[in-house]
Amino acid sequence: MTTEMRKFTRVDFTYHHSIPTRWNDNDMLGHLNNVVYYRLFETIVVKFLAEEIKLDWKSAIENVQAVESLCRFHKALSYPDLIDAALRVAKIGNSSVVFELALFGPEDVMASATGHVVEVFVDTASGKSTSMGDHRREIFEKFTLPS
Amino acid sequence: MTTEMRKFTRVDFTYHHSIPTRWNDNDMLGHLNNVVYYRLFETIVVKFLAEEIKLDWKSAIENVQAVESLCRFHKALSYPDLIDAALRVAKIGNSSVVFELALFGPEDVMASATGHVVEVFVDTASGKSTSMGDHRREIFEKFTLPS
Amino acid sequence: MTTEMRKFTRVDFTYHHSIPTRWNDNDMLGHLNNVVYYRLFETIVVKFLAEEIKLDWKSAIENVQAVESLCRFHKALSYPDLIDAALRVAKIGNSSVVFELALFGPEDVMASATGHVVEVFVDTASGKSTSMGDHRREIFEKFTLPS
């Protein structure tokens, strides 16, 4: 679903979060380690869920679980870049939501990395997916791209 | 490409590497953090490239870069599980190779996580992709599944 | 307290745990990142507390907290070294225990790193230190060095 995302720019996303890199985010090859890109994805998704959806990570009733993630590495990012992490809501299901994500370095017009994370609301007791509810759906809809 | 991978079992893979988890691989939710799955993917891919392909990570002439990775999270893994990381070569291009990957917990018949990593051989001087050569292709072929 | 520890060898410790390194444990300088040494200390201390002291990390009644740690870096360790992490109990208080620790690379006669971690048993409800009890003290004593 993210095939053509690289050509998208910052305005193609509806939510942004600035994330400073840390020296050790670089690996032996002198650039941000590939795994760290997923750490940055996690950082913006968690922030979005906490601030916009008011998700309570310590809730005993429900939680949110990633069922799939993907990243395409277009251009190397490196410490000490300040990363502009960008998110948009691409698809809203009954219990699931797909975030499309991008990472921009300070000088980037086009994204250096793009990807997605699929999250599912889960009932903690049963371990099964559970409806996200209308209120959350409405919030997610505000962060989709206008068609 | 990994849509139906979950039903595959250990014998569907051609290369295995046992990876002990560390206490802090778990996150606040009490299970292996999603990002750590990519660390385990990296661990087996690096080991495979070093041992089978004899890749020299300090080579000044060429290097190998991930251009895409994906993971599907089917069932939670947790410390102190000893993980059976599993790999097979799914596709061999002129300069690229696709590894399909799976992670099994100690009791798992089916994979708890599946995914892939696409790696490209790159000429360090030009930064462009470069042919992997026949010798490496032959080694990669040994780790494909017989059809 | 660890001033002269470097000259100690493997037999100066009473508990050992083999820890494989991961590629990304190395940092940009090509050796194990200094912070990773503390990850290895954590790994052996957690294992010791789980296996010997039968500590339940999910207990609602008590937990164990580090109040101080230190590491001296004598010689660089690097991926893919298999690390021999070594521990001995140096001091046992009413609620606290001091572990002296060392890390040996495959060829090391003397430790490449030495240090200590001070852990305190804490009552979860009050947040205050709590007696470890005679049974645990006896176990800890088995891992001190004979004088």
Place this chain on the structure above:
Amino acid sequence: MTTEMRKFTRVDFTYHHSIPTRWNDNDMLGHLNNVVYYRLFETIVVKFLAEEIKLDWKSAIENVQAVESLCRFHKALSYPDLIDAALRVAKIGNSSVVFELALFGPEDVMASATGHVVEVFVDTASGKSTSMGDHRREIFEKFTLPS
């Protein structure tokens, strides 16, 4: 050397760096993992050395190596705290420098963690310690506390 550091406040330090925490900096116990404190120490020390000392991490001539670090954990820090990392130069040798460090959460009057890192300038070719030179000494002196 840091025995009494906890009672020190932000004004007892000469260099500060704000570091956002990441969700996964917390561990299973719900607070910043002890190892992460050293990551924050690394972050401020690296920044200080780059910005004030103009250290070139890719220099082929010399590098800076940590020979010892210590941290005392006074009070738990947690995501999503914005950490005020604080540093002062405590001791300047011919080739070595001792940084005393502290971490403050948003509401902290006194430091939640204190510690130190000892760094040594090393000649890359010989692997031996090398004089830091007068120019660097003068810079370090500007970040000591007035007596």
